[in-house]
Amino acid sequence: MSIVSVRGLTRDYPQGEHTVHALRGVSLDIEPGEFTVLMGPSGSGKSTLLNLIGGLDKPTAGSVTIEGADLASMTPGERSDLRRDRLGFIFQAYNLIPVLTAAENAEFVLQLQGKSAAERRARAYETLAQVGLEGMEGRRPNELSGGQQQRVAVARAIAGDPALVLADEPTANLDSTTSDELIATMRRLNTEFGVTFVFATHDPKVMEAASRVVRLVDGEIAEDTRT
């Protein structure tokens, strides 16, 4: 079964007297273990599609199912629970919680899942080690570089053992070297631990690492290539 199944997804935004058609009837399936990149120019609908898959936004028409569950039939609370238990998010601007340490940020989702303190701490340290941040567990975000913060965000995204990680321009704010390291880390998580990733990105390096590239143009899928 596909992790994500998108059918006829349309998203329109009213803008003054006009309507912006961000997505125009997109259909797509994401399979377990894929390292999928949504690419396309600005305004092509990459981030909109990512947000709709994550249940952060509601479609104008069409459907999104995650592991067979239709997001449209869920209450806001149920969508929250789905994001908590089955999805991970990585944002362009890291978006760590500034008052929490690296380990506490990684623990955050586990706390929401109701895991015990010992289990949370062990898992947080484990995921931080997986992204190469051993010894930095007690640092607050303002004590970490941009690349380190994004690694913490990756650790947070995978700590809850999600079925799917959605990453919106995760390398956009990073320098070339740091970006390469982060892509390698996520690819390793994908190959070694089977974490499924879907990226929205312009970054050609991410595309090079992808197992599948979906090109969006004007809110429609122009090309869907598996490597």
Add this chain to the structure above:
Amino acid sequence: MLSIASMAFRNLLRNRRRTVITVLGISLGLGMCQMVYNLNLGNYNSMLDKGIRGLSGHVVVQHKEWLKSPEVEHVVEGSAAIRDRLQADNPAALVTRRIMAGGLVTSPTNAVAAGVFGVDPQPESKLNRAATRMVDGEWLKPGDARGLVLGDTLADRLGVGVKSRIVVMAPDPTDPTESISLLFRVRGTYHSGVEVLDNFSVMVPISAAQPLLQGTDPVHQVAVVYDDDAPSAAGLERAKALDLGEAVALSWQEALPDLQTFIEVDTRTNELFFFVLGFIVVLGVINTMLMSVLERVREFGVMMALGMRPGSLAVLVLVEGALLGFASAVLGTVFGTAFTYPLVTSGLDFSQEMGETMMVEGVAMDAMMFAQYAPDRMALYAVVAMAMTILASGWPAWRVTRMQPIEAIKHT
């Protein structure tokens, strides 16, 4: 342990200056309210103490018409028997009788119309304002049927001193067309600070004043004064059970209705002031919490994206408000205690504004006012301040529950 409480605490520390200013604002407001209440409490208790000890008693027996019409003929007869019975029923209390008449006080050089107060010398030595403020000679003694004390100003006007003779002339109660004259010797002078006492009053033993009244063993009041208010209710019930004829037994609240009303009205006025102050503080807290929430819209969006329910985010905001309120309640109570302390130990001097004393509903208030700690009320105000702070966080918390994740994440 990463709990909502610890997260809320850390959030409060993010903008320390704002948090400190908010806590200081609430605490100073709370501390001021507690101080004002404590000062008023001290003031009210002082007024009540003076009123109860000097004007009525915790329980007072007087003619049923006296309250409406304090005329000289409204007497309680058989006063010694009533006094003895009340004393037997209340062995630890002071039981005293009082007469309030008037007459012409005459010395060899002058004559002044004055109040003539008949008192039981023994109990009144502990109750009467004049007895504790003798400036020359001594207070009345039991059995001294011709003794008299008077205010120092009146003594000057009459040109008399200790051992001088004074004649009190008054209408004959049995025949108003005639007068009676009573001869006294001055035993002492006092300075009470109350103009009407110092300028226009003499005090004599009860037996010496009784000829000014009609009836058998007449007085105007028989008062029972306890160390505190606790036994009053039971004492009143026992007094009401006595056969008092034309007299009635009243509580101090019934005997001093104006004083009771004054205190109640003043208390309500102060509470209105506290409410207005609290309302202003609440607006400040709402502003602080709203600012705090609006600064973190993006963060809340991320938390929602990670699976935190809006209700949990609202709880986070409410806990932040609760912590703010708790800190303010504790600090405010420290402020309130500290602000009150000098008013308890040294008092507040109003002599510039009101002279030595000021009459309030018949009670002479001293210019020096002392506060009194009211721990129960201070705790209540602290709890109310905390509750108001949590309530003030309610609207910002509700705003959080209305946020849409995608809009919150895109918020700049």
